[in-house]
Amino acid sequence: MTTIPADTAGAHGHDDHDAPYYASKGGFFVNVWDWMTTIDHKKIGVMYLFAVMAAFALGGAAAILVRLELFQPAVTVGGDTSGMWPFSTNLGYNKAFTLHGAVMVFLFIIPSIPAALGNFMLPLMLGAKDVAFPRLNLFSWYIYVIGSIFAIVSILLGGVDTGWTFYTPYSVSFDQYGRVIAMTLAVFILGFSSIFTGMNFVVTVHKLRAPGMGWFDMPLFIWAIYATAIIQVLATPVLGITVLLLTIENVFKIGIFNPMYGGDPVLYQHFFWFYSHPAVYIMILPGMGIMSELIAVHARKKIFGYKLVAFSSLGIAAISFIVWGHHMFTAQGELASAIFSGLTFLVAIPSAIKVFNWTATLYKGSIALTTPMVYALIFLFLFSIGGLTGLFLGSLSVDMHLHDTYFVVAHFHYVMMGGTVMAFLGGIHHWWPKMFGKMYNERWALFGAGLVFIGFNMTFFTQFFLGTLGMPRRYATYVDEFTTLHQISTIGSWILAAGMLIHLAVFVTSLFGGKKAPPNPWGGLSLEWEAASPPIEHNFHHEPVVRHGPYDFDDAVPPHTEPGEFPLPAPDGKAKH
Amino acid sequence: MTSIPTNSGGAKGEYWETYKHQPHWRNNEDEFEAAKLGMWLFLATELLLFSGFFCAYFVLRMFYPEAFRGASQEYLNWKIGAINTAVLLISSWNVAVAVRAAQLGQKMILAFNVFFASLCGIAFLVIKLALEYYPKYQAGEIPGALFTFPGGHGEYLPSAYDPIFLSVYWVSTATHGFHVLIGVFLLWWIGWRALKGHFGPKHYTAVENVGLYWHVVDLIWIFLFPLLYLVP
Amino acid sequence: MRLLNTILVVLLIFTGLTVGASQIDLGESLNLWLAVAIATFKAVLVAAFFMHLLHDRAMNSLVLFYTALTIGLFFLFTLIDMDSRHMIDDVRSEAIKAPVIAEEARAAAIAAGTITPHGHEGEAAQGAEGEHADEPPAH
Numbered sequence: 001m002t003t004i005p006a007d008t009a010g011a012h013g014h015d016d017h018d019a020p021y022y023a024s025k026g027g028f029f030v031n032v033w034d035w036m037t038t039i040d041h042k043k044i045g046v047m048y049l050f051a052v053m054a055a056f057a058l059g060g061a062a063a064i065l066v067r068l069e070l071f072q073p074a075v076t077v078g079g080d081t082s083g084m085w086p087f088s089t090n091l092g093y094n095k096a097f098t099l100h101g102a103v104m105v106f107l108f109i110i111p112s113i114p115a116a117l118g119n120f121m122l123p124l125m126l127g128a129k130d131v132a133f134p135r136l137n138l139f140s141w142y143i144y145v146i147g148s149i150f151a152i153v154s155i156l157l158g159g160v161d162t163g164w165t166f167y168t169p170y171s172v173s174f175d176q177y178g179r180v181i182a183m184t185l186a187v188f189i190l191g192f193s194s195i196f197t198g199m200n201f202v203v204t205v206h207k208l209r210a211p212g213m214g215w216f217d218m219p220l221f222i223w224a225i226y227a228t229a230i231i232q233v234l235a236t237p238v239l240g241i242t243v244l245l246l247t248i249e250n251v252f253k254i255g256i257f258n259p260m261y262g263g264d265p266v267l268y269q270h271f272f273w274f275y276s277h278p279a280v281y282i283m284i285l286p287g288m289g290i291m292s293e294l295i296a297v298h299a300r301k302k303i304f305g306y307k308l309v310a311f312s313s314l315g316i317a318a319i320s321f322i323v324w325g326h327h328m329f330t331a332q333g334e335l336a337s338a339i340f341s342g343l344t345f346l347v348a349i350p351s352a353i354k355v356f357n358w359t360a361t362l363y364k365g366s367i368a369l370t371t372p373m374v375y376a377l378i379f380l381f382l383f384s385i386g387g388l389t390g391l392f393l394g395s396l397s398v399d400m401h402l403h404d405t406y407f408v409v410a411h412f413h414y415v416m417m418g419g420t421v422m423a424f425l426g427g428i429h430h431w432w433p434k435m436f437g438k439m440y441n442e443r444w445a446l447f448g449a450g451l452v453f454i455g456f457n458m459t460f461f462t463q464f465f466l467g468t469l470g471m472p473r474r475y476a477t478y479v480d481e482f483t484t485l486h487q488i489s490t491i492g493s494w495i496l497a498a499g500m501l502i503h504l505a506v507f508v509t510s511l512f513g514g515k516k517a518p519p520n521p522w523g524g525l526s527l528e529w530e531a532a533s534p535p536i537e538h539n540f541h542h543e544p545v546v547r548h549g550p551y552d553f554d555d556a557v558p559p560h561t562e563p564g565e566f567p568l569p570a571p572d573g574k575a576k577h
Numbered sequence: 578m579t580s581i582p583t584n585s586g587g588a589k590g591e592y593w594e595t596y597k598h599q600p601h602w603r604n605n606e607d608e609f610e611a612a613k614l615g616m617w618l619f620l621a622t623e624l625l626l627f628s629g630f631f632c633a634y635f636v637l638r639m640f641y642p643e644a645f646r647g648a649s650q651e652y653l654n655w656k657i658g659a660i661n662t663a664v665l666l667i668s669s670w671n672v673a674v675a676v677r678a679a680q681l682g683q684k685m686i687l688a689f690n691v692f693f694a695s696l697c698g699i700a701f702l703v704i705k706l707a708l709e710y711y712p713k714y715q716a717g718e719i720p721g722a723l724f725t726f727p728g729g730h731g732e733y734l735p736s737a738y739d740p741i742f743l744s745v746y747w748v749s750t751a752t753h754g755f756h757v758l759i760g761v762f763l764l765w766w767i768g769w770r771a772l773k774g775h776f777g778p779k780h781y782t783a784v785e786n787v788g789l790y791w792h793v794v795d796l797i798w799i800f801l802f803p804l805l806y807l808v809p
Numbered sequence: 810m811r812l813l814n815t816i817l818v819v820l821l822i823f824t825g826l827t828v829g830a831s832q833i834d835l836g837e838s839l840n841l842w843l844a845v846a847i848a849t850f851k852a853v854l855v856a857a858f859f860m861h862l863l864h865d866r867a868m869n870s871l872v873l874f875y876t877a878l879t880i881g882l883f884f885l886f887t888l889i890d891m892d893s894r895h896m897i898d899d900v901r902s903e904a905i906k907a908p909v910i911a912e913e914a915r916a917a918a919i920a921a922g923t924i925t926p927h928g929h930e931g932e933a934a935q936g937a938e939g940e941h942a943d944e945p946p947a948h
Binding site for chain 1: 599600601602607610611614615618619621622623625626627628629630632633636637640641720721722723737738740741744745747748752
């Protein structure tokens with residue numbers, strides 16, 4: 001066996017030391033106060049999880065409205081031309097897609113995996129009691145909430161219609177009631193939340209690894225989170241200064257970005273994308289980390305090429321800083337475009353290393369088609385499509401045709417939603433028993449995953465065709481020829497939403513009536529499975545000592561399991577080698 | 578390094594001697610190193626934040642070299658900038674000495690240097706506000722649309738791009754000044770705790786980290802001064 | 810202690826040097842490079858001795874190094890683009906600038922006599938001194 005085993009929660013009756021981390025501390029208000037002032041990384045992670053889920057619901061609702069509006073060529077919703085329906089005008093449509101983009105990017109996808117799952121799992125996987133700076137961790141959650149309030153205020157003021165990129169000069173020229181100011185301030189504040197989380201994680205990884213855990217004994221999820229945290233620390237401040245300058249520009253009419261005063265709008269785009277391109281790797285890298293966990297654990301196989309997968313995370317982080325110009329092929333000069341186009345292809349190398357290594361890991365593994373594994377397979381399928389279409393867009397000449405069309409929309413949804421969100425869903429299912437101590441209904445979860453897969457492809461694969469045919473993005477209307485494709489896409493979005501709602505229902509029923517989860521339902525080897533399900537307040541009874549790698553499935557027995565108990569669903573009773 | 582002095586406020590049972598790390602750390606040493614690494618990461622974000630101003634400066638100066646040259650010489654007085662540079666450098670020296678004093682357990686030297694550094698910070702802000710910001714505000718030499726193309730500059734003919742230089746000047750120095758202000762408050766906090774005997778050779782995390790912050794504020798000004806005040 | 814004193818003196822001397830260097834006209838770019846070089850040297854001194862990176866864990870120096878590298882990449886590629894628009898495409902040969910408001914305000918000030926277009930008619934400028942009567946430009 002591997003480490004000094006932790007006792008299963010509740011096995012010894014009512015000792016306080018065995019109580020789960022969320023055990024009630026007293027009356028209702030005592031508990032609320034306890035959660036609001038907690039510095040326990042697990043509670044903060046759970047609070048983040050609920051907050052980002054709420055943001056996901058809000059952004060998703062806006063997406064449904066956007067698709068609904070595009071059901072027919074005219075600028076109406078359901079034939080309504082009276083303008084009563086808030087999104088049945090051009091302006092309303094602009095606000096809807098801005099709401100969708102800004103909420104999904106800044107409120108959901110950037111904090112989703114690092115702040116929610118990362119917060120909960122990182123110290124557990126390292127064998128630590130908490131993150132390095134627990135109070136900073138709570139502070140960053142409050143900053144997130146304050147930033148979200150600013151974002152929602154800007155919506156209540158009438159919504160922002162600039163798109164999530166806030167391009168100048170539009171964003172500094174037509175700002176009534178300070179809506180853009182509220183939104184850019186929200187982004188500024190949310191940036192701090194992201195920075196503090198990143199700082200916390202970097203220091204935690206450096207200083208709080210369990211005894212015996214070298215850099216190459218860390219689970220790959222930690223490597224991915226570490227690379228993400230580096231980007232968060234090094235890129236987010238530039239977004240901070242960008243939106244700060246934009247806010248000052250709006251208030252005091254200084255002329256750094258606004259050509260009316262002598263500034264340069266392309267300079268704004270450089271500033272913005274210097275953050276926002278690395279930011280797409282803040283979004284995808286943690287998803288890739290989850291993928292490594294899901295594939296290895298649910299195929300019961302040592303990950304293929306551990307060091308390459310680990311270093312490819314850092315490689316993606318490094319390359320992310322020198323390719324931002326591919327968002328600006330139609331805005332910047334030709335020399336810079338050519339340079340950036342060449343550099344962009346570098347990203348394909350570490351990304352492909354990861355995809356090939358995951359595929360190689362699956363080879364001859366004993367694959368259990370659990371929901372997390374199904375999501376891992378979905379990720380491989382969708383992310384490959386998203387990544388390869390990225391190569392088309394990275395080619396300067398092809399991008400001249402495809403720039404700002406639905407091809408781009410489809411591409412980044414395949415990467416962001418088909419990649420990150422699928423990994424996020426897989427990760428939640430994977431760690432749900434650990435986080436809440438309850439099992440979920442596998443059958444319904446698989447059904448939901450199937451609906452999500454079908455709905456997603458219906459929604460977004462059609463948009464590749466729309467894009468190549470010339471349908472530009474950010475338009476509320478289109479020519480009649482596109483009607484069929486748009487309608488398929490919209491119906492797909494309903495199926496997608498249905499799949500998400502089934503997942504929600506599965507989670508809610510699991511919380512209130514789920515079967516009690518064993519400490520190690522999947523037979524994982526990394527340290528979080530040493531802890532009880534759910535973990536006790538300080539994670540482990542004794543500091544764990546690492547004696548094997550996180551993926552040594554061939555020669556280590558998973559904690560809390562009997563030898564021979566795993567692999568779980570092996571028809572012939574033995575894993576094939 | 579001298580040994581721990583016996584009687585400079587470091588009597589047995591002082592805060593710094595009995596300090597125990599937070600429960601999730603293994604020892605005080607780890608906690609100190611982690612706090613310092615965290616501070617360095619934060620300082621990295623500060624430097625990157627200011628890099629935006631510098632990038633805007635370089636690009637706009639490339640576009641409008643004549644306006645930048647004229648505006649810098651006409652509206653800014655390099656003597657004030659040089660004095661402020663010296664003030665900040667001296668305060669930085671004070672803080673470096675203060676950290677050394679904390680390591681040696683010299684309580685009064687620590688407190689004196691910290692308070693003197695904060696006085697330098699205040700002097701910096703007073704010089705900035707009284708000799709630069711206020712006269713400029715009165716003369717209408719403020720950035721962007723509020724710029725009023727004032728007279729009173731004799732033969733000098735303002736370029737249409739003067740407001741851009743002043744935009745960069747106001748925004749970057751105001752952000753820097755805000756950091757100085759925060760630094761002054763932090764130094765007071767450190768000085769107050771130093772007087773209460775919180776810091777000694779075994780525990781001086783806060784002195785170290787606030788010191789690092791103050792040096793970075795100085796470091797940013799080292800770049801701002803020649804770029805803004807000394808355009809030949 | 811003596812080391813810290815020496816560093817302070819060196820820093821003050823180099824502050825004088827950067828002022829002196831700016832008084833000599835070496836051409837726009839050379840002056841800029843010199844100023845940045847002196848400032849970088851001073852910054853390295855502050856980081857190495859005042860922030861005692863020289864005697865600290867290498868990790869902290871690494872953080873500063875990567876920060877500098879990131880800033881360098883940011884400047885490098887932005888300036889490559891900003892400085893190369895004229896090279897291939899005539900349409901984008903000019904900086905994107907249409908400072909309507911700034912130009913109009915300046916023209917208004919000249920028309921009002923607040924500032925003089927050639928600097929010869931000193932009395933116009935003298936007359937407006939201290940008044941600042943011109944209205945703020947349009948918002």
